[in-house]
Amino acid sequence: MNNKDIIVYKERFLLKLMILVVLISVTGSALGQSKNEVSFFLQGSFSKLDYKVLNQKSEMKNGFGFGAGYAYYLSENWSIGTGAELQYIEGSVYIPIIEDAYQTRDQEGENFEFRYQAKDFYENQYAYFLNIPLKIQYETKGITRFYAGAGIKAGLSLKSEYKSRLSSLVTSGYYPQYDVELKGPGFAGFGKFDEIDDSRSEFDINTSFILNLESGIKLMLENKKSLYIGGFLDYGLNNIRSGASSEEKLIRYNSQDPMTFSVSSLLNSGENSNSGSFIDEIRTFVFGLKLRYAFKL
Structure with missing residues (x-):
């Protein structure tokens, strides 16, 4: 092998070595970039069970949520994620006058x-949901990043309660067989009664399927950690009203103790004789701020 051949061989060897070093470097860099992100979050919100009853809209109250998430990065900018979150929703409705009659x-x-x-x-409603999300997220590059995500959540109802109160109740009994309306006596459950303030009771709602939108700022911290600060919107896509029994009356007459009245939830009560169903459909509606701490594995 002459000197020229040796030089060509050395050049080829150095070229191959350089290519190998570059490949090892790129591969090592790729392996070093974790594609798995775990996060924990808190969120404060305004929330309600969204419905309309007797021409009155339900009102918003404070809510909250917390949970954990997992995201897999498809690229530096795009990721898909899931997780689990506990969400508390509170709402209320006020109706100046409700009138009804039943046999x-x-x-x-x-x-x-x-x-x-x-x-x-x-009436105030209090509901707890276990939400399971599936979402996709886009984020920009840099130390301070903009992010936006969208997806679907399945909200499993864990517990739902209501509490009712009214300032006064006026009752009477109409006996068609005698064609007479009794407005007393009080011990028979007829007359005017003072404020009724029922204790909390449970009511039924179905699983909620929710459109989730979220956006904000992602701050990159040391050691593959990051902090998300953003806003979110959860809009219920389906009617979660479980249905009402015609036997479930809003104000229940107790034949065993006529002076003691109990109040059902508007959400599960049967039809109102004056206007049909009290409520046709119920959806969840939540929006607020979200703080998320994340780190890559």
């Missing part, structure tokens, strides 16, 4: 029409 029986077993007028009716 029932008195203490003597006689059929009659129970009529009532409830004034200043308030």
